[in-house]
Amino acid sequence: MTARRWFTPWLFVAPGLAVAVVFYVVPFVNTIVLSFTNARALGGGSFTGLDNYVRLAADETFWRAAGNTALYAVVVVPLLVILPLLLAVLVQPQLPGIGVFRSIFYTPVIASMVVVGLIWSWLLRSDGLVNYVLRSLRLIAEPLPFLTDSWLLLFSAMFVTVWKGLGYYMVIYLAALANVPRELHEAAAVDGAGAVRRFVSVTIPTLRPTMLLIGILSTIAAAKVFAEVYVLSGGSAGPGGRAATIVYQIREVGLGLGGEVGYASAMSLVLFVATIGFTLAYVRLNRESQP
Amino acid sequence: MQVVRRSALAVAGLVSAGLALSACGLGGGSGGTESQAAGPVEGDVEGSITFATLQLQPTFTEYIEGVIADFEEEYPGTEVEWIDVPFEGAQEKFVADAAAGTLADVVNLNPNFAQPLVADGAFVDLDEAAPEVEELYVPGAYEAFAVPGEEGHFGFPWYLTSEVTMYNQALFEQAGLDADSPPTTFEEMYEEARTLTEAGAGSFYGIHPALENRVATDLAKLDVPLLNDDQTEWTFNTPEAVEHVETLAALYQEGVMPPDSITQTHAQEIEAYQAEQIALFPSGPNFLTIVRENAPAVADNTAVAPQITGERGAANMAVMGLLVPRTSENQATALEFSRFMTNAENQLAFSQIVTVLPSVTEALEDPYFTDTSDGTVDSLARSISAEQIATAENLVPVQFDDRVKNALVGQVQLAMQGEITAQEALDQAVAEANQISFGS
Numbered sequence: 255m256t257a258r259r260w261f262t263p264w265l266f267v268a269p270g271l272a273v274a275v276v277f278y279v280v281p282f283v284n285t286i287v288l289s290f291t292n293a294r295a296l297g298g299g300s301f302t303g304l305d306n307y308v309r310l311a312a313d314e315t316f317w318r319a320a321g322n323t324a325l326y327a328v329v330v331v332p333l334l335v336i337l338p339l340l341l342a343v344l345v346q347p348q349l350p351g352i353g354v355f356r357s358i359f360y361t362p363v364i365a366s367m368v369v370v371g372l373i374w375s376w377l378l379r380s381d382g383l384v385n386y387v388l389r390s391l392r393l394i395a396e397p398l399p400f401l402t403d404s405w406l407l408l409f410s411a412m413f414v415t416v417w418k419g420l421g422y423y424m425v426i427y428l429a430a431l432a433n434v435p436r437e438l439h440e441a442a443a444v445d446g447a448g449a450v451r452r453f454v455s456v457t458i459p460t461l462r463p464t465m466l467l468i469g470i471l472s473t474i475a476a477a478k479v480f481a482e483v484y485v486l487s488g489g490s491a492g493p494g495g496r497a498a499t500i501v502y503q504i505r506e507v508g509l510g511l512g513g514e515v516g517y518a519s520a521m522s523l524v525l526f527v528a529t530i531g532f533t534l535a536y537v538r539l540n541r542e543s544q545p
Numbered sequence: 546m547q548v549v550r551r552s553a554l555a556v557a558g559l560v561s562a563g564l565a566l567s568a569c570g571l572g573g574g575s576g577g578t579e580s581q582a583a584g585p586v587e588g589d590v591e592g593s594i595t596f597a598t599l600q601l602q603p604t605f606t607e608y609i610e611g612v613i614a615d616f617e618e619e620y621p622g623t624e625v626e627w628i629d630v631p632f633e634g635a636q637e638k639f640v641a642d643a644a645a646g647t648l649a650d651v652v653n654l655n656p657n658f659a660q661p662l663v664a665d666g667a668f669v670d671l672d673e674a675a676p677e678v679e680e681l682y683v684p685g686a687y688e689a690f691a692v693p694g695e696e697g698h699f700g701f702p703w704y705l706t707s708e709v710t711m712y713n714q715a716l717f718e719q720a721g722l723d724a725d726s727p728p729t730t731f732e733e734m735y736e737e738a739r740t741l742t743e744a745g746a747g748s749f750y751g752i753h754p755a756l757e758n759r760v761a762t763d764l765a766k767l768d769v770p771l772l773n774d775d776q777t778e779w780t781f782n783t784p785e786a787v788e789h790v791e792t793l794a795a796l797y798q799e800g801v802m803p804p805d806s807i808t809q810t811h812a813q814e815i816e817a818y819q820a821e822q823i824a825l826f827p828s829g830p831n832f833l834t835i836v837r838e839n840a841p842a843v844a845d846n847t848a849v850a851p852q853i854t855g856e857r858g859a860a861n862m863a864v865m866g867l868l869v870p871r872t873s874e875n876q877a878t879a880l881e882f883s884r885f886m887t888n889a890e891n892q893l894a895f896s897q898i899v900t901v902l903p904s905v906t907e908a909l910e911d912p913y914f915t916d917t918s919d920g921t922v923d924s925l926a927r928s929i930s931a932e933q934i935a936t937a938e939n940l941v942p943v944q945f946d947d948r949v950k951n952a953l954v955g956q957v958q959l960a961m962q963g964e965i966t967a968q969e970a971l972d973q974a975v976a977e978a979n980q981i982s983f984g985s
Contacts, residue, residue, distance in 0.1 A: 292984075295640045296665045380804040402807050402962075490808040493958035495951070510636045511661040512946045512981065 288519035295513035306520035316521060318496065319503040322408055326499060327476035327532075329409075333416045334423055334472040335465055341420060342427035343453065356428075360421035367418070371485025374414050375401060378486070401486060404496035411482040411497070419475070423468050430464040431457070466540050470533055477529045480505065500525050588877035593624035596882065597649035599865070602629040608898055616885050623878055636947070643667050648870040650879040651886075653703065655865055656689045660943035662868075663692040663699045669869045670697035675880055682887075686904040689864040689939040693776040700866030701883040702904035704895060706829035707862040707930040707937050708852045710734075711836075715846040716824035720744035727850035731763070734825060734853055735796060741824045742801045750803050752825045753818075754793060754961070756954045758811035759827070764789060765940035766855040772942045779978040781953065782971035790960050790967035797961040807958050819843055827853060829863060830900040830926035837923075849926040852933055862937035864904070900927055902934050909934065944982055952977035 264271075289306055293299030310316055345356050362370060377383045378400035385397040400410045434457060442452045458465075480501040483491055491498040491506075498506070500521065508518025601609060613625045628649060630638055636658060642648045643662055654662075662668065671678060679687055682702045690700030714724035720741045728734035738751025745751075754760075761781075765771055769786040772779060796802055803822060806813070811828070818826040819840040826832075830849065837844035852860045867883040869876055885891065892903030893911055900923055903909055914931035917924045953974045960970035979985055 296643060296661055397804065399804060401805055488808055488810065488813070490955075490958075493807055493962050494955040494964070496959075506948070506951065510947045511640055511658065512948055513640070514981075 285519045285522060288516050289523045290520075291516040292514075293516040293519075295508075295511055295515055299516050302516070306517050307524075309517065310520055310524065315495070315498070316500075316503060319498045319500045322497060323477060323479065323499045323501075325408070326412060326415075326479055327473055329412050330415050330419075330476045331469060331472045334419050335469050337416065338420050338423035338468070339427050339461065339465070341424045342431055343457070345424070346428060346431050356424075359424055362418045363421040365418070367481040368485055370414065370418055371482055374410070375486050375488070378410055401488075402493060404492040404494070407487055407492045407497045408483070411479070411486050414482045414486065415476070415479060419472065423472070426464060426468060427461065430461050434460045462540075466536070470536055473532055473536065474529055477525060477532075588875075590620045590878045590881045591622040592875050592878055593626065594650035594873070594875050594878050594882060595626045595628060596651045596653075596886075597628045597630055598653040599630055599635055599655075600632040601653075605895075605898065608895060612886055612891050612894075615891075616882055619885070620878075620881065623882075625882060643870075646872045648872060650869065650873040650875055651883050652868050652870065653865060654700070654868055655863070656700070656939055656943045657941075657946055659690060659700060659866065659868055660692050661946070663690075663695055667870055667872075668699040669871055669873075669876060669880070670699060671701070672697045674869075674876070675884070678884065681906065682904050683906055683909065683934060685862060685934075685936070685938045686864050686866075689943070690866050690868070692943060700868045701887045703865045703867050703887050704892065704901040705862050705864055705904050705934055705937075706831050706901050707860055707933045708827055709830050709926050709929050709933075710850040710853055711818070711826040711828060711830075711833065711847050711926075712850070713818070713821060713824045713826075713843065713846050714848050716741060716745070716749055716821065720824070724848065727848065728825070728853065729850070731767070731792075731853055731855070734827075735792060735801075738796065738801050738825060739799070745824075749821055750806075750817075750823050751801050752796075753806045753809070753814040753823045754797065754802050755809070755811045755814040756807075756957055757950060758814070760793075760954060760957055761941045761945055761950065762861050766853075766857075766859065766861065768855055768857055771945065776942070776944070777983060779949070779975050779982065781978075782968070782975045786971055787967045790957055790970060793957065794961045794963065794967060798963055807961055830923075830930050833923055833926055834899050844922070847922055849922055849929060851929050859940060860933040860937040861940040862934055864939055896927075900930075902927075902931055946982075948981045949978045952981060 288299075290301055290303060291299040292302045292305070341359060345352055345359065379385070380397040380399060380401075382400075384400070385394070388394045389397065398406060400406045438456050438460070439452055442456050447455065478501050479499050483497055483499055483502055487497060491502050495502075495506070504518050504521045504525070507514050507521065596613070598609065609627060613627060616625060617623050639648065639652070639654070639658065639662065643665070648667065659668070678701065679698065683705065686702035686705055687698055689702065691698050710727055712727050717724040717737075720737075721744065722737055722740060728737050734752065741749070741751035761771065764781055764786050767785050767789055769781055769783050769789070771781050797807060803817065806817070814823070814826065814828070815832055815835060817823045819836055821840075821843055826847075833844065833847065833849075836847065854860050867886060869879040869883060873879050887904060889903065889905045889908035892905055893908045893913065895901065896903050896908070897913065902914070909931060913927075915928055917928050956965070956970035956974040956977075959965050960967045965973075
């Protein structure tokens with residue numbers, strides 16, 4: 255009887271496994287294979303060895319996109335690790351009406367990125383609300399080209415990412431904060447520690463694993479940033495596409511009837527390796543720095 | 546703590562894996578290359594076919610469904626299933642369908658969308674399958690579905706548009722310009738744009754660049770050879786092209802165009818015209834319908850003039866066509882349906898709903914296209930563009946696909962901002978375009 259049931263567990267995981275194989279494993283292997291070919295959107299292409307990677311190494315557009323993506327991560331990740339924590343600490347106390355604030359902070363998370371991007375692109379236009387306010391306050395004489403200057407566009411996109419991500423990471427922190435033992439705070443308070451001292455010496459060390467998780471999640475999110483730049487720039491990634499990120503560039507190269515699928519696959523594989531590499535380095539650094 | 550770290554890693558790994566998958570492509574070749582016996586397609590007109598259009602719902606649902614019903618009535622035993630594909634993402638859908646061999650039996654494409662699929666052998670050659678149809682259509686439109694390097698013509702031309710110059714007479718008057726004498730040359734247009742912007746003082750501008758829609762067409766109008774004669778190299782970095790880009794750069798830097806317009810598209814140009822933020826609007830007369838719907842007051846102030854062309858006087862036209870894939874299992878019905886959809890009667894009816902032009906010469910001769918007695922701007926736009934269409938051409942080569950366009954537009958944007966010179970921009974654009982199209 256038992257001998258016949260060896261496959262029972264497999265039956266339980268079969269649906270999930272099938273989805274994973276069909277939608278993840280097969281396309282993933284396909285991407286690896288394609289990255290060594292000159293495949294186009296139409297036509298299978300032929301094996302070209304490392305040609306795509308050699309071309310990639312000398313492709314200025316790709317490296318500019320890689321630089322933009324790295325800058326994105328460098329700016330956005332620390333903000334997304336720290337700001338939601340401060341926000342979570344602010345809305346954590348059980349005060350009357352605090353739920354309203356939590357909901358308000360969480361609202362951008364549930365809004366579609368496209369809708370959010372469009373709203374911000376209206377706000378940031380040269381004749382938009384942001385420029386209007388800045389001019390009314392006499393902070394600027396001429397409207398700032400938020401959408402037509404590559405750097406300003408990139409930083410505007412970063413701002414939107416942070417603004418939209420705050421609520422999501424805040425909720426993760428709120429869950430973690432609930433697990434910080436009250437006795438630790440009480441003991442620190444008895445020892446004469448003020449609120450700031452307790453935050454630095456009690457809250458932060460206890461939340462360290464959560465901060466690591468959020469660091470990794472936001473790094474990955476930054477590595478694949480696309481929608482913010484795409485929508486804010488109306489699909490152009492700024493004049494000359496100079497605010498392009500890696501995923502934007504992959505899409506640019508691989509999509510459409512003339513899309514170079516092989517080359518785009520090589521790009522996405524480089525992004526994959528880089529992301530995994532950063533993630534592992536992150537975890538290792540954290541482990542080494544732990545007492 | 547260990548658990549959190551492990552799950553963090555697991556999540557990270559999973560999401561990263563997802564990243565690499567995001568660009569996965571199609572491993573197989575196209576399904577369109579299966580060779581079909583040459584010669585006229587034989588078989589009875591019966592059975593069911595599918596018909597894919599480009600973004601015609603919901604505005605034209607009633608018309609298309611009406612024609613389908615008429616066809617099914619005329620050919621008992623036939624059934625047409627209509628699928629409307631939104632313009633956004635249409636290319637991706639066609640690529641996937643072509644690779645899987647599941648393109649609809651009749652596909653509505655413009656020549657640029659059709660070109661790579663035709664080059665891949667995806668469509669029935671009408672010169673062989675239906676040689677008698679050629680003489681029915683406007684020559685420029687029939688030619689638009691020929692592809693360099695491929696013998697034959699692959700599309701039944703369907704509806705056509707030929708740009709006219711629309712302009713806001715109220716804004717012209719406000720700027721002290723003669724509202725009844727619109728610009729007739731590029732120079733005049735840019736000069737009047739300057740005057741208009743000055744009068745607008747920030748509340749309206751003369752013109753919108755809509756680079757993605759216009760820059761290549763304008764270069765072609767100025768006799769810049771976009772491709773070399775052998776069709777093996779892009780060549781739009783000639784001195785004439787440099788001069789044109791320098792003019793655009795000067796206009797942008799002087800503030801004649803709206804500041805955000807540099808990266809905007811035709812869609813925002815329409816919005817700007819409707820909002821009276823720009824005074825000149827060179828575009829297909831079909832957009833008059835949209836302006837009238839969204840901003841009736843602006844439509845009332847709109848006047849139309851002939852398309853602005855270069856010295857040669859060649860006007861541009863945009864063509865839509867119907868193509869029958871070789872993979873279609875019911876080619877006889879598909880060809881007959883394409884013929885029916887594009888016949889004089891049906892196209893005439895279509896052009897009475899929206900300001901487009903029929904591609905059938907017989908329909909174009911209808912007095913509807915010359916009669917301006919009702920005095921409306923729509924009938925004037927119709928007659929102007931109908932007059933142009935006889936000699937108009939699809940000026941931009943069919944190989945000018947989205948990526949080549951993006952390469953050119955991106956560099957022109959940089960030149961307009963003054964980051965690089967016009968010459969540098971065009972040289973760089975040509976190099977990028979050659980890499981994209983010819984791998985060199």
